[in-house]
Amino acid sequence: MPSTLPDGDPVPMDGALPGTALDGLGSRPFAFYVHVPFCVTRCGYCDFNTYTATELGPGASRDSYADTAVAEVRMARRVLGDVDLPVETVFVGGGTPTLLSTDDLGRVLDVIDKEFGLVPGAEVTTEANPESVDEAYVNRLREAGFTRVSYGMQSAREHVLAVLERTHTPGRVPQVVEWTREAGFEHVNLDLIYGTPGETDDDWRASVEAALTAEPDHVSAYALIVEDGTRLAAQVRRGELAAPDDDAMADRYLVADALLSAHGLHWYEISNWAADPRAACRHNLLYWTGADWWGVGPGAHSHVGGTRWWNVKHPAAYAARLAEGASPAHAREVLGEDDRRVERVMLELRLAEGCPMDLLDDKAVRRAIDDGLIEAARYERGRAVLTLRGRLLADAVVRDLV
Structure with a gap:
């Protein structure tokens, strides 16, 4: 797949950061993002850096991915030196992170802990598709040290899920949330999307109400964006599907805010509602308030002290760089x-x-x-x-x- 990464300044082969980025290192909160770029199928609206088995090609595999991610964590430790940098949050996103075994996910988390140290009570999140986990999996996930799961629910209506090309059935969501709670997870998020072509006001209201029935302590609701290069964009361009309507999406937002607030979930960021401050996504709050974080994985973005960089996009190129002992960074910029x-x-x-x-x-x-x-x-x-x-x-x- 062709790279759509932004241009930027070259990054040294060893990944060394400019001195300005290291000034004050350790005085700001520090986090890790781990990108898992694998999916079983590609949803029609998605433009994330993800790959199905047929798209992956030679030079990278799901089975060896944890080893490659571990190599980047260890590189991060070398680049950042011996400054005490306890990790406040870890967020594993994708793609579908739960296509990896819990042993692999746990191994990456364990190396982050050994190299940097997790603060007591650190928030450790993974994204998951409802169909990618079962009861045994979420139990092992909790045992591996994860504290929070974010499920891609998107809608409770089958015809809306079909347009989005999501493969789970609406009834799967309450079941996986129940398993997750029983496994000992205190924090569960459900992601919703509004504005899908063919979605009605009643569809959206039903989706929000269904999410609330599952009793998550956090809900994220995002307006559908038709991204260039996706199958959805092609369908809209050909007139097979209507483009999302701005007025309708504004109405859907108001419905979501009213229903979620009435249920005791209150907004703390435009697209996010939480039952209380403890339920807010601490990892995202670090992004929004200027913390430092290291992004592991192909296409992952990082930020340390006003220097931002992004890794090469394809998993094979990413793996090859690390196998050579080189930084996987594609380019960077120093913010004025x-x-x-x-x-x-x-x-x-x-x-x-x-x-x-x-x-x-x-x-x-x-x-x-x-x-x-x-x-x-x-x-x-x-x-x-x-x-x-x-x-x-x-x-x-x-x-x-x-």
Whole structure:
């Protein structure tokens, strides 16, 4: 598959970071993201860096992937030196991470712990498709040290799942959540997608209600984006499916927020609702608040001290680099002061805690308050926090404020 990675500056063969990135290392929270790029089938809407068995080609395999990921974790330790960097969160995403054995997932987690150390009570999440686990698997996952599972539910309607080319049946979700709870997992997330062609208002309401019936302590709800190069984009382009309607998606968001809030799940980020602060995804909060993290795996992105880099995309190229003892990084960029300020605004304004006023132009914030997009009461306490209407127009608000 051709690379769509962004251009950037070259990365040294040993992966060495600029001195500016290492300044203050250890004073900021530190996390790991581990990308598992395998799927049984490719969903029509997906443009993530994932590969089915027929797409993978020679030079990489699911069976050897854990060894390759372990090699990158050990490289991370060499690059970052002997600075004490206890890991606060680990997030294993994909793809379908649970196509790997729990032994493989546990081995990667164990090496992260041995090389860096996990803080007491560290959050350790894996994504999973409902059809990729059974009761025995989730029990072994818990024994391996995972504390949180995020399931890709997407919808409770079979015809919506069919358009998305998801392979699980709606009834599978409550069953896997029950198994996960019984295995001892306190934290379970369900991902939902709204705006799928053919989805009605009733379909969406039923999906949110079905998710709540399963009693997760966290729900993520994302608007469908038709990404170039996907089968869904081709179907929309040919007129076989209607493009998502912006007004309908805004209505769906309002329905989700109302239903989730009434059930005791409250927004803490535009697309995320949690039962309480302990249920919020700590890993994502680190992304949104400027922490350091190392991304393991093909196409994975990392960020340390204002330097951001991304790995080569194909698993075979990724494995070959590490086998040679070389960094798998494709390119990097060093963010300037203004770039970092803009990024902070873009990310922190999405949070219920909002963005500190010292990052913003006061006149622009006052205009947003007059337009009903920023909460006036929180402004008085030095924070810019989006109203419900502001959440619907968040991208436009950010453009005006930066």
